[in-house]
Amino acid sequence: xxxxxxxxxxxxxxxxxxxxxxxxxxxxxxxxxxxxxxxxxxxxxxxxxxxxxxxxxxxxxxxxxxxxxxxxxxxxxxxxxxxxxxxxxxxxxxxxxxxxxxxxxxxxxxxxxxxxxxxxxxxxxxxxxxxxxxxxxxxxxxxxxxxxxxxxxxxxxxxxxxxxxxxxxxxxx
Numbered sequence: 001x002x003x004x005x006x007x008x009x010x011x012x013x014x015x016x017x018x019x020x021x022x023x024x025x026x027x028x029x030x031x032x033x034x035x036x037x038x039x040x041x042x043x044x045x046x047x048x049x050x051x052x053x054x055x056x057x058x059x060x061x062x063x064x065x066x067x068x069x070x071x072x073x074x075x076x077x078x079x080x081x082x083x084x085x086x087x088x089x090x091x092x093x094x095x096x097x098x099x100x101x102x103x104x105x106x107x108x109x110x111x112x113x114x115x116x117x118x119x120x121x122x123x124x125x126x127x128x129x130x131x132x133x134x135x136x137x138x139x140x141x142x143x144x145x146x147x148x149x150x151x152x153x154x155x156x157x158x159x160x161x162x163x164x165x166x167x168x169x170x171x172x173x
Contacts, residue, residue, distance in 0.1 A: 004067050006104075008111055010055060011062040011074075016048035019064075022071045022096070029097040031158050032133045054078075059086050059121040065095075065108055072099045075108040077115070079122065089116055091127040105136075109143050116172045123172050130155055131164040145170045 011019065020040055027035030042050065054060040054076070065073035073095040080086050091112065095105050116122035129136050131150060141147075145168040154165025 005069070006107070007066040007069075008063055008107065009066075011051045011064050012055075013048045013051055015064060016051060017044040018071055019051075019074070020044050020047050022074065023094070026094050026096055032130055032136065033094060034155070035094070036158065057081075059089065059119065061089075061112060061115050063108060063111055063115075065104055067099060067104070070096075072096045073104045073108050075112045077112055077122070077125070087121060087123040089122045089125045091125055093127070101135075105139055106143065109139070113143060113170070113172070124169060125172060126167065126169040128154065128165050128167055131166050137166060137168075140168050143170070 020042055023035060023042075024039035027033065027039050028037050040047075051062060054062045057079075059077075059079040061075070061077040063075040064071060065075075074093070076092040077089040078092070079089045091109075093105060093108055093112075095108070113125065116125055125145070126148075127140065127145070128151070129140060131137070137147075147166045148169045149167045151165045151167065153162040155163040157163055
């Protein structure tokens with residue numbers, strides 16, 4: 001079995017152009033995400049500001065996973081600044097298709113959950129996932145997320161088919 005070099009670190013301003021390119025690419029790899037061929041619709045300069053904003057916040061995180069120095073996955077936890085809801089972290093996670101099924105998504109999720117537990121701020125994590133994305137639903141359940149509801153027609157496939165979307169949450173105690 002071949003060994004790989006895995007590095008997980010927080011995003012830095014210098015990663016902005018790399019992130020824009022990565023998100024534009026993965027948007028074309030699968031129709032399980034909200035991203036599509038339109039891409040992220042951010043310039044590298046806008047992404048740099050986004051990264052700097054996240055890194056200066058105590059309730060937001062932007063993790064990058066590199067496999068053999070190639071950006072392979074991203075996990076973002078975004079939270080509001082309003083006191084009444086700043087404890088809720090919204091998860092966005094994506095793994096490059098060539099790395100699906102290799103445990104990278106689980107590693108990113110576990111890192112994000114550990115960060116949330118240590119943050120002292122985040123007390124709830126939530127995400128949405130297409131109901132038909134059985135692999136992702138299984139992964140989220142295996143790390144403690146529960147299906148809290150289902151949105152009928154919560155997404156639309158590239159063929160125009162309406163898709164149900166699960167709302168999943170995990171309490172951080």
